[in-house]
Each structure stands twice: as C-alpha cells, then as structure tokens.
Amino acid sequence: MMIRAEKISKRINDKWVLRDLSFETRPGDVFGVLGLNDSGKSLLLRALAGLATLDTGTITIGGEVTDLKQVCEFVPGVALAPNKGFLRRAVPETPLERIKRISRSLESGKTFLLLDGVFEGLDPANADKLRTRIHERAEAGTNSFIITGTDRRQIYLTCNRIGILHRGEFLQIGTPEEVYKDPDSSVSASLTGYVNLIRARRLTSSKKDAHEFVTVDGEHRLTSSAVSPNRLSPINQDTLLSIRPEEISISFGASFPEDNLVKARVTEVTFLGPLTKIRLDAKGLKLQAIVLRLVGLEVGEECMVGIPPDRIRILAS
Numbered sequence: 001m002m003i004r005a006e007k008i009s010k011r012i013n014d015k016w017v018l019r020d021l022s023f024e025t026r027p028g029d030v031f032g033v034l035g036l037n038d039s040g041k042s043l044l045l046r047a048l049a050g051l052a053t054l055d056t057g058t059i060t061i062g063g064e065v066t067d068l069k070q071v072c073e074f075v076p077g078v079a080l081a082p083n084k085g086f087l088r089r090a091v092p093e094t095p096l097e098r099i100k101r102i103s104r105s106l107e108s109g110k111t112f113l114l115l116d117g118v119f120e121g122l123d124p125a126n127a128d129k130l131r132t133r134i135h136e137r138a139e140a141g142t143n144s145f146i147i148t149g150t151d152r153r154q155i156y157l158t159c160n161r162i163g164i165l166h167r168g169e170f171l172q173i174g175t176p177e178e179v180y181k182d183p184d185s186s187v188s189a190s191l192t193g194y195v196n197l198i199r200a201r202r203l204t205s206s207k208k209d210a211h212e213f214v215t216v217d218g219e220h221r222l223t224s225s226a227v228s229p230n231r232l233s234p235i236n237q238d239t240l241l242s243i244r245p246e247e248i249s250i251s252f253g254a255s256f257p258e259d260n261l262v263k264a265r266v267t268e269v270t271f272l273g274p275l276t277k278i279r280l281d282a283k284g285l286k287l288q289a290i291v292l293r294l295v296g297l298e299v300g301e302e303c304m305v306g307i308p309p310d311r312i313r314i315l316a317s
Contacts, residue, residue, distance in 0.1 A: 001027065001061055001062040001071075001111060001144075002024055002025045002026055002027060002029075002061075002062065002144070003024060003025045003048060003059065003060075003061060003072075003112060003144075003146075004023075004024040004025075004059070004060050004063070005021060005022055005023055005024070005047075005048065005057065005058075005059050006022050006057055006058050006059075006060075007020045007021070007022055007056060007057040007058075008020075008021050008022070008047060008054050008056065008057030008058070008059065009021070009054065009055050009056040009057055009168075010043060010047065010052065010053075010054050010055055010168075011055050016167075016168050017040045017043050017168050018040050018043060018044060018047065018054070018168040018169075019167070019168040019169050020056075020057075020169065021040075021044070021057070021168060021169055021170060022057075022170075023163060023170055023173060025112075025144050025146065026144075026161075027141070027144060028138050028139070028141055028144060029138070029144045029145065029146075029160065029161060030134060030135070030138050030144075030145045030147065030158055030159045030160050030161075031144075031145065031146045031147070031159060031160075031161050031162070031163065032146075032147050032148075032149065032155035032158065032159030032161070032162040032163070032176075033045075033146065033147065033148040033149070033162070033163050033165050034149065034150070034152060034155055034162055034163070034164055034165065034191050034192070035148070035150070035164065035165035035166060035191070036150065036166070036191070037150070039165045039166055039167065039168070040165055040167070040168040041116065041117075041148035041149075041165055042076075042116050042117070042148065044148070044165070045074055045114040045115075045116050045146060045148060046074055047059065048068065048072055048074075048112070048114055048146065049068055049069065049072040049073065049074035049114050050067065050068030050069040050072065051069075051074055061112075070110070071110055071111045071112055072110060072111075072112040072113075072114055073105055073108045073110040073112070073113050073114065074114045074116065075102055075105040075113060075114060075115045075116065075118060076116050076117070076118075077098075077115075077116050077117030077118045077119075077120050077121075078090045078091070078093070078098075078117075079091040079092075079093045079097070079098070079101055095121075095122055095123055095126045096126070098118070098122070098126075099126055099129055099130055102115070102118055102130060103133060106133060106134075106137060106143070110143075111143060111144065112143070112144050112145075112146070113137075113143050113144075113145050113146075114145075114146050115134075115145060115146070115147045115148070116148050117148055117149055117150075118130065118147065118149075119147075119149055119151055119154040119155075119158070120149060120150065120151060122154075127154060131154075131157060131158050134147075134158060135158075147159060152191065152192055152193065155176070156176045159176065160175065160176075161173065161174065161175055161176075162174070162175070162176050162179055164179065164185075164187060164188045164191055164192070166185075166187045171184070171185050171187055171188055172184050172185065172188045176192075179192055180192045180193055180244075182313060183195075183242060183313060183315065184231070184315065184316050185315055185316055186240055186242070186315055189242045189313070189315065193244065194244065194245045194277070194288065194290065195242050195243070195244055195245070196242065196243050196244070196245060196248070196287050196288060197240055197241070197242055197315075198215055198217075198222070198240070198241040198242070198243070198285065199215070199216040199217070199238050199239075199240060199241075200213035200214060200215045200216060200222065200238070200239060200240075200241050201213060201214055201216065201236055201237060201238055201239070202232060202233060202234075202235050202236070202237075202239060203221075203235070203236070204235075205235070210223050210224065210225055210309065211223070211224050211232070211314070213239070213241065215285050216238060217283075217284040217285040217286070218262070218282050218283035218284045218285035219283070220260075220262045220282060220283070220285060221260075222241070222260045222307060222309075222312065223260060223309045224241065224309050224312040224313075224314060225309050225310045225312070231314045231315065231316045232314065239314060239315070240314075240315040241312050241313065241314055241315070242312070242313045242315055243307060243308075243311050243312050243313065244311070245277065245287075245288045245289050245290040246289075246290045246291075247308060247311040248287065248288075248289040248305060248306065248307060249289075249305070249306035249308070250278065250289055250291065250297070250303050250304070250305055250306075251303065251304045251306065259306035259307065259308055259309075260306065260307035260308070260309060260312075261304055261305070261306055261307075262282045262283075262285070262304070262305050262307070263282060263283075263302060263303075263304060263305070264280035264281060264282035264285075264287060264302065264303060264304075264305045265280065265281050265282075265300065265301070265302050265303075266278060266279070266280060266297055266298065266299050266300065266301055266302075266303065267279045267280060267281050267299065267300075268299065269294060269298075269299055272290070274292070275290050275291070275292060276290070276291050276292070276293060276294045277289070277290050278290075278291065278294060278297075280303075280305060282305060287305060289305070
C-alpha cells in the first residue's frame with residue numbers, strides 16, 4: 001500500500017501552513033522530509049495520521065479513503081504528556097528512553113510510521129540503533145516510513161527518497177543523490193549541503209549549447225553547460241547559479257581556460273576532520289571550497305580557483 005496526498009492545504013489564522021501539497025509514498029519507502037523550522041513538517045505528519053483536519057485536499061491509502069488513524073502511527077521526537085485541556089507538554093527523557101519509546105511505536109501494528117524529528121539531538125550511537133531498526137522493518141516490508149528532520153546527514157543515511165518542504169509546499173522530490181547533485185532552487189541547494197550561490201546575469205541566447213554569465217560580485221565571466229530553458233531567467237537579468245564546494249578546484253598555476261578560472265584570496269581555513277573548508281574572496285565574489293587536505297596555502301595568500309562549467313547548476317527563476 002501507499003499513501004497519496006493530493007492538493008492538501010491547511011490554514012492557521014492568516015498563514016497557509018500547507019498549500020496545495022501533493023506527493024505519494026511507495027511500498028517499503030523510507031521517505032525523508034527536509035525543511036526549516038515552521039516549514040510545515042509536523043503538521044504534515046499529523047494530517048497524514050488523521051490527527052489534524054485539512055481545509056482542502058484528500059489523503060488516500062492504497063487508492064481509497066480510509067480511517068488514517070487505523071493504519072498510520074504518529075511518533076513525535078519528544079515524549080508528550082497530557083496537560084490542561086487538550087494541550088500536551090514535553091516530558092524530559094534520556095536518549096535511551098527515547099529509543100525505547102520509539103521502538104514501542106514500531107510495534108504498533110500499523111503500516112505507516114510517521115516519525116517527527118526523532119533523530120534531532122540523538123548521539124551517533126543511538127541514532128545508528130534507531131536507523132537499524134527502521135531499515136530492518138522497511139526491508140522486510142513490514143512498514144513504510146515518513147521521517148521529518150533538519151539534520152540532512154541523518155536523513156541521507158536513513159531515507160531512500162526525500163522531499164524539500166518549504167512554506168508548506170514540496171519544492172523538489174527525489175533520491176538524496178538526485179536532489180543534492182541537481183537542486184532546482186536555492187532552498188533545495190542550501191538544505192541539502194554546503195553550496196556556493198552565485199548571483200549572475202546571462203549574456204547569451206537561450207538557444208546556445210552553453211550559457212555565458214557575468215557575476216554581479218566581481219564581474220567574472222562564467223560559462224555553464226546547457227540546461228532546460230525553464231531554468232533560465234531573461235537575458236541580462238539576475239539569475240542564481242550554484243556549485244558545491246567540493247566541485248571547485250584550487251591551484252597555484254595555470255589551468256585550462258574552460259575551467260572558469262578566477263583569482264581569489266584565502267580568507268579562512270576551517271578543519272572539518274577528514275576535510276578542510278576554505279573561504280575565498282575573488283574581487284568581492286565570496287566562494288567556499290572543500291578539499292581533502294590543504295598544503296602550501298595560508299590565509300591571506302592568493303590562488304587560482306577553477307569552477308567547472310559542467311558542475312554549475314542554474315537554479316529555476
């Protein structure tokens with residue numbers, strides 16, 4: 001069976017918390033929902049569990065309208081206890097107590113388990129234990145999962161598909177690798193990892209095989225491989241380019257001209273364990289690069305930065 005939501009919306013006061021949202025799960029899915037705070041993640045899960053009413057739209061299970069509470073279990077990331085009226089209050093719990101509470105929910109007998117921020121604040125060892133339980137049940141076909149969170153690393157490790165939720169709408173849905181490598185918006189790019197967002201103006205016709213841009217900061221000319229026309233802003237108007245830091249190369253000498261070579265100054269070096277993050281300033285264009293190891297380059301020194309054309313993504317206007 002699968003859950004299908006079609007154009008569901010929910011308004012609270014003057015704010016649309018969910019807006020015309022549509023998506024569906026697949027049997028055995030571990031579907032992750034990545035979004036900022038107040039993006040609508042918790043309300044989405046509560047609606048799917050039949051715990052929140054909707055203003056518009058339908059939710060079906062296996063193509064049929066049914067009592068969602070019978071097949072969907074909502075599992076909050078924090079323990080809740082009754083309070084005055086219908087309000088509930090958070091109850092302090094240790095990581096082990098949280099794992100035990102969530103494990104009991106996994107044995108609820110319901111097909112769809114909706115886990116709301118359950119990885120937030122868990123130490124790596126307990127997160128691994130929980131992830132193992134989730135994968136065992138998904139691979140056995142016992143349950144399908146929808147998991148919300150802000151920690152992209154845990155979502156990547158746990159989920160086979162993800163959706164980027166922003167202001168109550170899914171901006172993009174795909175495998176973690178698909179969304180990471182080809183984000184279609186600045187929100188998708190930023191939520192899924194470190195990214196360079198470069199504001200630039202297109203100089204060439206949309207009919208060209210490759211597109212030339214000039215950056216707003218630094219006025220560097222950059223060439224990008226061809227993309228779908230619906231991602232292109234009008235010519236000579238600002239658009240947003242993206243490239244991941246690990247796709248940028250740093251050198252001390254000459255490189256191929258097609259590498260979009262620019263001169264930059266190192267402004268900061270940050271140790272990230274097995275990796276090193278470098279912040280760069282290219283005549284006002286701020287960039288960051290991630291390398292395995294930085295040798296022979298110090299803060300304040302200059303270098304050449306290569307921005308490969310086939311790694312530049314043009315974000316939808």
